[in-house]
Amino acid sequence: MKTKQKGNRPIASLSLDLDNIWSYLKNQGAPGWETFPSYLDIAVPRFLDILQQWDLTITVFIVGQDAALEKNTKAIQAIANAGHEIGNHSFYHDPWLHLYSENEIEEEVALAEKHIKRVTHQHPMGFRGPGYSFSPAVLKVLARRGYEYDASTFPTFLGASSTSLLFNDL
Numbered sequence: 819m820k821t822k823q824k825g826n827r828p829i830a831s832l833s834l835d836l837d838n839i840w841s842y843l844k845n846q847g848a849p850g851w852e853t854f855p856s857y858l859d860i861a862v863p864r865f866l867d868i869l870q871q872w873d874l875t876i877t878v879f880i881v882g883q884d885a886a887l888e889k890n891t892k893a894i895q896a897i898a899n900a901g902h903e904i905g906n907h908s909f910y911h912d913p914w915l916h917l918y919s920e921n922e923i924e925e926e927v928a929l930a931e932k933h934i935k936r937v938t939h940q941h942p943m944g945f946r947g948p949g950y951s952f953s954p955a956v957l958k959v960l961a962r963r964g965y966e967y968d969a970s971t972f973p974t975f976l977g978a979s980s981t982s983l984l985f986n987d988l
């Protein structure tokens with residue numbers, strides 16, 4: 819693969835949102851999410867293998883609730899140990915985060931941060947809102963907590979906040 823030649827590689831920013839199966843079940847109102855079923859033990863080794871084959875390091879946005887559960891510890895630690903940047907992807911992965919008060923957002927970000935740090939020994943410097951949810955209050959909280967960037971904007975109608983922005987523009 820030509821991209822393995824370092825020095826000649828194009829510059830790109832790559833990231834992955836580590837959404838777990840429970841978050842999709844929860845958002846769809848499907849039963850069974852309450853026990854936080856996880857496929858991280860299957861998905862993580864697969865994508866780490868692919869990234870290693872391509873000699874790529876990326877940013878992986880981790881959901882705090884997953885970091886809080888011991889059953890996911892090994893998989894999440896493997897990501898950090900492979901040298902990837904760990905980002906904060908909120909605690910409860912509620913795509914309506916942009917509707918929360920500043921205090922509620924602070925709790926979400928701080929709780930996720932606590933568990934992500936405990937498991938990965940990395941202090942997240944970046945944040946991505948669940949479902950690309952985004953609000954000025956999110957930015958305020960992130961700035962106050964010393965984050966270097968927010969990666970929640972996504973120029974499509976698919977994201978929650980993007981959708982509301984589109985509707986507001988009509």
Ligand SMILES: [Zn+2]
Pocket residue numbers: 835836837907911947948949
């Ligand atoms: Zn997500």
